[in-house]
Amino acid sequence: MISANTTKMHAEAQETADAVARQFAANADVIDALVARLKRNPPRFIVTCARGSSDHAATYGKYLFETTLGLVTASASPSVGSVYAVQPHLDGALFVAISQSGKSPDLVRNAEIAKAAGALVVALVNVADSPLARIADTVIPLHAGPEKSVAATKSYLCSLAALLQLTARWSGDAALLAATQTLPDKLREAWQQDWSALVDGLKDARNLFVLGRGLGLGAAQEAALKFKETCGLHAEAFSSAEVKHGPMAIVGPGFPVLAFAQDDDTGAGTAAVAEEFRQRGAPVWLARPGATGAGILPLPASQHPACTPLLTVQAFYGAVNALAVARGHNPDVPPHLNKVTETV
Structure with missing residues (x-):
């Protein structure tokens, strides 16, 4: 048996x-040069392109760009270019490709x-000399370092951090810039939080909803992806607004729900949906900075x-992890998966 602390x-x-x-320090000049270019020639819109965990980073990027910069951001469907051979009209766009390996043929294409x-092509990659990086106009290295576990962790969070640093410097938002300075220490604090109640509660689970907004x-x-690939647990992610359009019908006693509530205007709505599910008898865990009470998973106060x-x-x-x-899985080597997935 492996130990959770030795994976x-x-x-x-x-x-x-x-x-x-390390990333924030190493990329400061690259980010500033890119921001200067973007301010000289502002993009008409932003397009992201990614798969897997990197596409989840792109979802974060979409909301970050739109709420902070006011720029409409869309997710490209990689198959449109690689399989259907359609060439979208992207003149004047900022095209942000996110890939840990930078090797996936469809993203490269x-x-x-x-x-x-x-389009101005920016690549966020952990492998700075990858095929994707060689195509890009600007490369933002993730500086995550080697990652041997199949399940991406630090490279995913470094993708979010790169998007955060770019947006903070591009927008010039003083509060966001200040928050980036304290982020590493806040991440260390987050790592120390005790979420053992979630581990105990899901040890024998078969299905799960994960909510955010x-x-x-x-x-x-x-x-939701990590539950599937590391735990063999079927989990589906929904917006806490979208879950009310049908999926919530199957939530009741014995159907667990994990909710991530933001400390912004979406937070109260997410917490309310979580409470509605709890009233139905569903096991519910809520992670939200500053929240207290039954079923609350602790989080440090966020600077932004x-x-x-x-x-x-x-x-x-x-x-x-x-x-x-606890469920008898080795999170480093999920069945049927490889570290680098090369879709075409």
Whole structure:
């Protein structure tokens, strides 16, 4: 039997704060040069392109760009370019491709199409000399360092941190800039949170909903994926607004729900949905900075709502790693999965 504290996933997730601090320092000049270029020639809109955990980072990026910069942001469907061979009209767009390995052929192909169409291509990659990086106009290295566990952890959070640093400097938002300075320490604090109640509660679970909204939706998507790949637990992510349009009908006694509530205008609504499910007899856990009471998973106070998803996911990674081991799984080597997935 393996121990939860000896997995590669545990060790790598624990390194996140140091990786983010390293990234912020190393990328300052790259980010400033990109911001200067974006201010000289403002994009008409933003398009993201990613798969898996990186696409969950792109969801976070969408809400971050739209709420902070006011720029409409859409997610590209990689198959449109790689399989259907359609060339979208992307002239004047900022095209943000996110990939830990930078090797997936469909992402590489879509970046080529975007560049040929006149978009400014920015690649967020952990492998700075990857095929995707070689195509990009600007490369923002994640600086996560080697990641050997199949389940991405620090590279995912470094993707969010890179989007955060870019947006903070681009917008010039003083509160957001200040929050980035304290983020590594806040991530260390988040890693120390005790989410053992969630581990105990889900040890024998078979299905699960994970809820989030706005800036926190990508965190819910990431959590649902990690439950599936590391724990063999079927989990589905929903917006706390969208879950009321049908999916909530199956939630009742014995159907667990994990809710990530933001410390912004979406938080009260997410907490209210969680409470409605609890009143139905569903086992419910709520993670929300500053919340107290039954079923609350602790989180450190966040310096800015845009930082909250990173703190939430960092605390979650410790719990899901422990849950995987408790359920008899090795989170480092999920069945049928490889570290690099090369879709075409």
